[in-house]
Amino acid sequence: MMRSTGETEARWPGSAGLLLAQTGYQLKLFYRVPAAMFFTLALPLVMLILLNAVFGSDTVGEGSESQMWPTRQFYTAGLAVFAAVTATYTNLANMIPIRRDEGVLKRWRSTPLPTWIYVGGAICSSVILAAFNVIVMLTLGVVAYGLEIDAVKIPAAIVTLAVGIASFAALGMAVAAVVPTASAASAVANATVLPLAFVSNVFLSVDGAPRWVQLLGDAFPLKAFASAFQDTFNPTIAGAAWAPGRLGFIALWGVVGAVVAVTQFRWEPSGSGGRRSRRRSAAESSD
Amino acid sequence: MSVSEPMSPIVVRGLRKEYRSKDSSASGTVVAVDGLDLDVAAGEVYALLGHNGAGKTTAIEILEGHRMRTSGEVKVLGVDPGDGGRDLRDRIGVVLQTSGVEPELSVAEVLEIARRSYRSPRSTSEVIDVIGLNDKADQRVGSLSGGQARRVALGLGIIGRPELLFLDEPTTGFDPVARRSFWDLISRLAAEGTTVLLTTHYLDEAEHLADRVGVMADGRLIAEGTPADLIRSFGGSTVRFSLPESEAVTWSEVLQGEIAAQVSGTVTVTASGRVEISSSSPTSDLSVVTAWAVSRRVELPDLEVVRSSLEDVFIRLGQDR
CATH class of the missing domain: 3.30.70 (Alpha-Beta Plaits)
Structure with a gap:
């Protein structure tokens, strides 16, 4: 790119350092919004404690006695997935539109910070929160509810988490991009995740539920994510518990989410006319 | 084109911006900026004056790179702001009409994270000093008064040591005392050689701050000159x-x-x-x-x-x- 006279010799700050700083900044912002803290961290934890208190001694599964497995394994894994989803999908779909409505996104776009680093910082912070959430849930599961972890299944568990977290982060960004205002985005995020959780093996097993409930759950990625992760804690499944079909399905949703997010993303509140006006330059400057 | 020859920080020729009409019953387009010509010289403070809807904000946001123009020529620090990218944004400072500062962070925190993205930024303490918020440095932006929060936005605008500063209605909603001290601040920046383009609908603000004033109406400049010139001729x-x-x-x-x-x-x-x-x-x-x-x-x-x-x-x- 051409530069005019009077250019300073100073060099650009490194991208890795900027990304790290942006991630830290987003985590700090998150930490200071009580509602975000509650819905993202506290709610899944409360659900885990309540559901285990009520149903903890039951078993889940279909068929013979040998295929039944303890609910604590089921709930801990299902709610760990729920916690990962609230930290990525719900969190991003809520916070990005709030910052957009406040004009914060537009202001950042006036600075030389490459736009991919701003967005990357928001996504990285949500991934860190999701990982933290999962660790807290599993730790509580092991300590309080006797959760058993099978070493053979750990690789599948980690890959499932990685695919799920990435996909739900992309879907959160897609909702943030498409929904016009912060209040609408908050409604959409909660109205999609909470009802879906009931048909997706998160709050209860839908193995014996009516067919339409099962089909509804099968259409969306939350059930695939929860089931794939639960399998890695299911003692009745032998071996590594890989679920390539489910992972592919989750990833497909994630790719669609990413495409929607990238093509529809807006930096200004809706109605202000500046839609995607600087995409080309953003691409040029992302060095 | 040679870019090494000195050239005005802002050169605008025949700038036009049309929006699609939001009212579906109305035919066609709304013209927000309609053939604007503008030159702002280095070190100058230029005020775009006009009523709401005159096209001031659309014009300044095209210069800032936030909007694409429909037609016309625009050069900001020698480059087209439509694709100026990171290098241009390092050399300009922008204070938007909506400040867009995170209310959950302290004054020092917002300045500190912002300065990291520039090549040769001012220090946070220097900026806090300039904007006169030393005793508020650790206070959350959300708890500041409107005037103080606007000072933070100005601080964010100047932290990158800009050659050119854009101010979109910088003092709207201020009380008279806050406005005075904000003006002093801008005068000091201008005295240090920063070129300033500001929009305002306060005439006393333009008269007090600007070397030259352009009066905008219906997307066009209808008069231009020093405040004294305008008063003399009109x-x-x-x-x-x-x-x-x-x-x-x-x-x-x-x-x-x-x-x-x-x-x-x-x-x-x-x-x-x-x-x-x-x-x-x-x-x-x-x-x-x-x-x-x-x-x-x-x-x-x-x-x-x-x-x-x-x-x-x-x-x-x-x-x-």
Whole structure:
């Protein structure tokens, strides 16, 4: 790119350092919004404690006695997935539109910070929160509810988490991009995740539920994510518990989410006319 | 094109911006900026003045790179802001109409994270010093007054050591004291050589801060010059006085008849009984008024001649349209 006279010799700050700083900044912002803290961290934890208190001694599964497995394994894994989803999908779909409505996104776009680093910082912070959430849930599961972890299944568990977290982060960004205002985005995020959780093996097993409930759950990625992760804690499944079909399905949703997010993303509140006006330059400057 | 030759920080030729009409029943487009030409020289403070909807914000946001233009030529620091990218944004400072500062962070925190993205930023403590918020540095932005929060936005605008600073209605909603001190701040930045383009609908602000003023209406510049030039060519002076209270109502009739016939300017009587004669020859008009008052044995204790303000120019330009 051409530069005019009077250019300073100073060099650009490194991208890795900027990304790290942006991630830290987003985590700090998150930490200071009580509602975000509650819905993202506290709610899944409360659900885990309540559901285990009520149903903890039951078993889940279909068929013979040998295929039944303890609910604590089921709930801990299902709610760990729920916690990962609230930290990525719900969190991003809520916070990005709030910052957009406040004009914060537009202001950042006036600075030389490459736009991919701003967005990357928001996504990285949500991934860190999701990982933290999962660790807290599993730790509580092991300590309080006797959760058993099978070493053979750990690789599948980690890959499932990685695919799920990435996909739900992309879907959160897609909702943030498409929904016009912060209040609408908050409604959409909660109205999609909470009802879906009931048909997706998160709050209860839908193995014996009516067919339409099962089909509804099968259409969306939350059930695939929860089931794939639960399998890695299911003692009745032998071996590594890989679920390539489910992972592919989750990833497909994630790719669609990413495409929607990238093509529809807006930096200004809706109605202000500046839609995607600087995409080309953003691409040029992302060095 | 050679980019090393010195060139005005802002050069705009025939800038046009159309929006699709939001009202589906209306045909076609809304023209927000309609053939704007603008040159801002290095070190100059230039004020774009106009009513709401005149096209000021659209114009400045095209220069900032936030909007694409429909047609016309725009160069900001020698490059097209539409694809200036990171390098241009390192050299300009932008204070948007909506400050867009995170309310959950402290003053020092927002400045600290912002400065990291520039190549040679000012230090956070220097900026806090400049914006005069030393005692608020650790306070959350959300807890500041409107004027203080706007200072933070200005601090964010200057932390990258910009050659060119954009200010979109910087003092809207300020109390008079806060405005004064904000003006002092901008004057100091300008004195250090920063080029400033600001939009405002406050005439006193333009008159106080700007080296040159461009008056915008319907997306076009309808007048341009130094504040003094504009006042000289469109304004002139005003002879004004109040009528003694007791007889004000009946006298206003008399005055309009007798004085209006002899003075060069137009006579208006305000609701409070104040008579104003906007005049291009104040000396002779003043003598008309004093001759009349002496002959009637009336004392006019607050008789005065004042140079027109930019406000008078603005109102006159508005009436001519």
